[in-house]
Amino acid sequence: MELGQMRLLAIEDNPGDLALIREMLCGDQTSRVTLESAESLVEGLQRLADGGIDLVLLDLGLPDSSGLDTLTRAQAHAADVPIIVLTGSDDEAVGASAVCSGAQDYLVKGRVDRGLLVRSICYAIARHRLMTASKDPLLTDLVTGLYNRRAFFTLAQRELKLALRRNEDLLLLVLRVGGLKNLFGASGILESERALANVARIVRETMRESDLIARTGVEDFAILAVGAPPQTAETLIARLRRNLAAYSTHKLSFSIGTATPSLGGDVAVDELVAKARMVPLLAS
Numbered sequence: 136m137e138l139g140q141m142r143l144l145a146i147e148d149n150p151g152d153l154a155l156i157r158e159m160l161c162g163d164q165t166s167r168v169t170l171e172s173a174e175s176l177v178e179g180l181q182r183l184a185d186g187g188i189d190l191v192l193l194d195l196g197l198p199d200s201s202g203l204d205t206l207t208r209a210q211a212h213a214a215d216v217p218i219i220v221l222t223g224s225d226d227e228a229v230g231a232s233a234v235c236s237g238a239q240d241y242l243v244k245g246r247v248d249r250g251l252l253v254r255s256i257c258y259a260i261a262r263h264r265l266m267t268a269s270k271d272p273l274l275t276d277l278v279t280g281l282y283n284r285r286a287f288f289t290l291a292q293r294e295l296k297l298a299l300r301r302n303e304d305l306l307l308l309v310l311r312v313g314g315l316k317n318l319f320g321a322s323g324i325l326e327s328e329r330a331l332a333n334v335a336r337i338v339r340e341t342m343r344e345s346d347l348i349a350r351t352g353v354e355d356f357a358i359l360a361v362g363a364p365p366q367t368a369e370t371l372i373a374r375l376r377r378n379l380a381a382y383s384t385h386k387l388s389f390s391i392g393t394a395t396p397s398l399g400g401d402v403a404v405d406e407l408v409a410k411a412r413m414v415p416l417l418a419s
Contacts, residue, residue: 138253140167141189141260146179146209147172147221148197152244156192159249176200176208183213190260191218193238195229206233217263219255231362235345239263258297266290276350278328279335287349291359291404294347295396298361306363306395308371309411310338310356313388333382341378342371357408368393372416379417389416 143160147153153172160168171188173179176197182188191213195205209218217239222230230241239259242252274286282290291307298305312334319327331350338356339348347359360371372391379389392411396402 138166138168138256142169142171142187143190143192143256144179144182144188145170145172145192145194146176146197147192147194148174149194152194152221156252159247159252174198176205180209180212183209183216188213188216190256191216192221193218194221195226195233196223202229203233203236206236206238210237215267217259219259235343235362237345262293262297278331279350280332281335281339281356282347282349284349284351287347287351287357287359288404290347291357294359294361295402295404295407299396299402303362304364304395306360306365306368306371306393307407307411308358308360308368308375309351309392309394309408309413310358310375310416311390311392311413312354312356313390314386315354318387330387334379334387337378337382338375341374351408365393365395376416390414391416 138160145153145156147156157170160166160170171182173182174197176199179191179193183191191209193205193209195202197205200208206218206220218237220230220233220238220241222233222241222243223245227241227243230243233241239262240255242255274283274289275281276283295305297303312331315327315330318330335348335350335356338358342348342358343360345361347357347361349357351357360367363371372393375391376389390413392413394407394410396407
């Protein structure tokens with residue numbers, strides 16, 4: 136895997152780490168990568184304001200900013216640029232949290248070789264482009280504002296492959312809404328759509344910002360939680376049950392199913408969805 140022509144910005148204050156990154160990306164005479172650098176977040180944000188950067192390598196421990204606040208400030212100034220965060224070996228949990236907060240990937244200093252760095256950059260750019268493309272109205276459910284079925288299966292397949300490659304936990308939840316047909320018959324389509332929109336809002340508020348949430352059928356919602364181990368399923372289900380129970384405007388019922396991918400081999404998202412055995416969550 137090789138990188139094409141691109142311009143990267145490394146916001147990194149450690150000269151040794153920066154030299155290593157430069158050697159891995161630009162040491163080969165055939166390299167088409169241009170690497171710019173900034174020693175502080177303020178300097179990096181000033182460069183980002185000028186445009187023309189394809190990806191940012193962001194150290195979370197800078198002289199003028201540290202931790203996830205560094206990522207938040209960078210995202211505010213360059214929402215259209217994918218970011219890979221760089222962490223120390225004792226901050227790996229922070230790196231994982233950064234991905235949940237919108238970074239495309241994280242790398243631990245001292246554990247990176249050229250192959251890993253190049254793969255991370257390629258996948259980060261591809262994932263960012265896919266996420267951006269999925270904001271297209273054609274990939275959005277008009278009733279709920281969530282991703283539609285087409286967008287979910289496209290994005291979820293990418294997330295599934297990345298999770299399996301990185302040996303990360305991944306949890307799928309399928310939520311089914313019952314009683315919509317009766318609501319439609321009694322109150323009409325507008326009231327039915329209003330109920331679906333409220334359910335979508337509750338699901339969105341219950342889950343993490345980084346979770347992939349979609350309406351995948353007339354009555355079905357799908358949630359893909361990357362980095363969520365199987366044992367968190369009960370906690371998430373309890374949280375959904377509590378929040379949906381508070382929504383009592385309509386007599387709706389809910390059932391839910393969960394599934395996790397098997398280790399090894401490729402898994403299709405539709406196969407994973409089919410594995411989710413539905414059980415009652417909340418009666419009407």
